[in-house]
Amino acid sequence: MNKTIILEKRPVGKPQLSDFKFTDTELPQIGANEVLLKTSLVSVDPYLRGRMSDAKSYSAPFQLQKPISSGIVAEVMESNNAAYTKGDYVSGLLEWKEFQKSEGKRLLKVDAAKAPLSAYLGVLGMTGLTAYLGLTEIGKPKKGETLVVSGAAGAVGSVVGQIGKLLGCRVVGIAGTDEKAEMLKAKYGFDAAINYTTTSNMIEAIATACPDGVDVYFDNVGGEITDGVLANINQLARIIICGSISVYNETSVPMGPRVETTLIKNSALMQGFIVSNYAAKFPEAIIQLSSWLQAGKLTYSETIIDGFDQIPQAFIGLFEGQNNGKMIVKI
């Protein structure tokens, strides 16, 4: 018995439970140099929605009737590989299976003594790298500038805001409930927060929260929230397009105000950010993030769901605002 989750159908619009299928596969037998891994923690992320479509994108689409993969922390159960010992924990891009084997090449050993294992999927994993490298490599925030973050209560957004504060910015977050907006200020130290669901005029709300205009915008959401921010950008503003959760489930390209004149008038830069393009910078970024984390300067939220069977629902929950911070399934 080795439960596996495969992509049964490509989602149309919002993913449904019926897009996924549970199958049983054999327990793998490991060969020379291989390790047997038992899945401990599974990261579910909005970007996986893109890989479930077969449109051309930066990473290959998942194949139908094949396992889905995402960031996973796993325990080494058996090892024929000198680099790993039974009992080690590793992280990597692995399949949604209870057990799997690996040659160990793209695994990273993680240390439960230095940080909770789940942090290696979050603030010390892809989430933290995305926040840090997106903000610093494209956003290049300067002390005293104003940073706006959409999806600010999410796993990436909450780290972006804290890094913005550490770098000396005024930081304004946008989230979808009053509780989240309150948390941005109380827990993460944002200077101001906007609940977009109760805001009728985003342009005015951003203008009020950002009296000196917006210099850097870290966008996880897109759509009308972005329209409101763009109306308030300063000369030479930098806009990091990191995610677009508001449109991931659209079946046609959504329409919105054209951005060309806004970009020209403000000599502004807008750039799509994919963390894997910055792999050369991962080591230094991890050192910086670990140092902040150990100094107590970075905090994070997790929503942990229990049980392998809950992986598809946890993923779907991302599009229903069911997470505070990083969404993780614990096996």
Add this chain to the structure above:
Amino acid sequence: MNKTIILEKRPVGKPQLSDFKFTDTELPQIGANEVLLKTSLVSVDPYLRGRMSDAKSYSAPFQLQKPISSGIVAEVMESNNAAYTKGDYVSGLLEWKEFQKSEGKRLLKVDAAKAPLSAYLGVLGMTGLTAYLGLTEIGKPKKGETLVVSGAAGAVGSVVGQIGKLLGCRVVGIAGTDEKAEMLKAKYGFDAAINYTTTSNMIEAIATACPDGVDVYFDNVGGEITDGVLANINQLARIIICGSISVYNETSVPMGPRVETTLIKNSALMQGFIVSNYAAKFPEAIIQLSSWLQAGKLTYSETIIDGFDQIPQAFIGLFEGQNNGKMIVKI
């Protein structure tokens, strides 16, 4: 008698002759350190439309009932300034007047022996600087890449395409008539050209003209042409938003497909370009452009209209496709 053109009304939509008014002012008397200038050549440019509105932008709006200014080449008629002698020609941002005085601070002496005077408003002036610096500073084209230029038969676009060829790119131009498309290939050496007015499917047309996709897009037009190009961009594409003539006269922000997912999927960069932000690079750019021009490697077109009274109509003509290359009024 010193004819002057003032902004009578802010244009709504496309500019009209009635937005401008001719007045007579006194012939200026020059004081210490001043020069008296007689206007020889006036550059009319699409970006002036932006300054005729009072919206916040990168340069201050023109004031109502005050003279409009643009790039002008003028002859020095009298001089109390040691840097200038009667008979010199200068270029600068000057007012739409037959005669005006200046302290000479922001004037550049130009040499009619090295290039035709009109070139200092074009390929060796703001036009050439915009083409060269927009392409190299944001577009960063590499040998073998594909460059697409919209508004390619215009003053900036035709220079961009030629520089693209000099830098080793495959260059595809988009223009609005068959004659212009033909000229792009025959006169400017573009590899392919598309007449957008007779193209029903821009996405397919770009795909056909760019079998390896689009790496750099120099956009002077915006709107549906841009939509067609964006559907064909490659990973890490760079998009220079230099102009948006298709929407300058719109009275509300036009709608179009949202660009966020396209930018993310391709890790693409889109940046508004204003040449004045790159003033520190003007000297080296002028040296490069002069060197290419003198070596016969850069050619340019001009549409020269005769008579001070024709300035407003020449400006309006820009939005009616009446120019091939740089539109200049000769006094």
